[in-house]
Amino acid sequence: MRLTTKGRFAVTAMLDLALRENTGPVALAAISQRQQISLSYLEQLFGKLRRHELVESTRGPGGGYSLGRKAEDITVADIIVAVDEALDATGCGGKENCMGEDSGRCITHELWTNLNAKMIEYLDSVSLRKLADEQLAKGFEVEAAPVKRAISSQPVLKPIRVTAPNSVFALGGAFSK
Numbered sequence: 488m489r490l491t492t493k494g495r496f497a498v499t500a501m502l503d504l505a506l507r508e509n510t511g512p513v514a515l516a517a518i519s520q521r522q523q524i525s526l527s528y529l530e531q532l533f534g535k536l537r538r539h540e541l542v543e544s545t546r547g548p549g550g551g552y553s554l555g556r557k558a559e560d561i562t563v564a565d566i567i568v569a570v571d572e573a574l575d576a577t578g579c580g581g582k583e584n585c586m587g588e589d590s591g592r593c594i595t596h597e598l599w600t601n602l603n604a605k606m607i608e609y610l611d612s613v614s615l616r617k618l619a620d621e622q623l624a625k626g627f628e629v630e631a632a633p634v635k636r637a638i639s640s641q642p643v644l645k646p647i648r649v650t651a652p653n654s655v656f657a658l659g660g661a662f663s664k
Contacts, residue, residue: 498566500518500529500532502622505554508553508558512550513552513553515529532570540556558619562610564607566615567610
């Protein structure tokens, strides 16, 4: 049993978002670049996270995603369930037919079922706030968001007015006057 990249990437992206919750909406392209996760894959994951109301999207310039609830109210289990990640250590997927269709449970079925319960209990006890606080305590620094200005920082170039003829015909016309 293992957690697939879907669950790992979803938790990583949500933690990235939680660390930046005070800077406004976060673009998926920025998360993609920082965490080295495919943008198209993130778009799929965030579609599922949005349907489970774990994130909210903001359209337009300066838009992106923000947390749908407070970071302390979102658990790792919430994220993993939202992206359809199966957390099941049993060989039968909980159907109690480990030994085959009509053979019943295997002798270790209870062990794996109990592991499932402990795993879910643990992941349900870990909030995004706790993960973010741990990263901040380790010295993680959130880079300042670039200041978005309505006025361009580039100087405005005035168009140059050319009074010279722009064709042979215009040149000929200039001499006939």
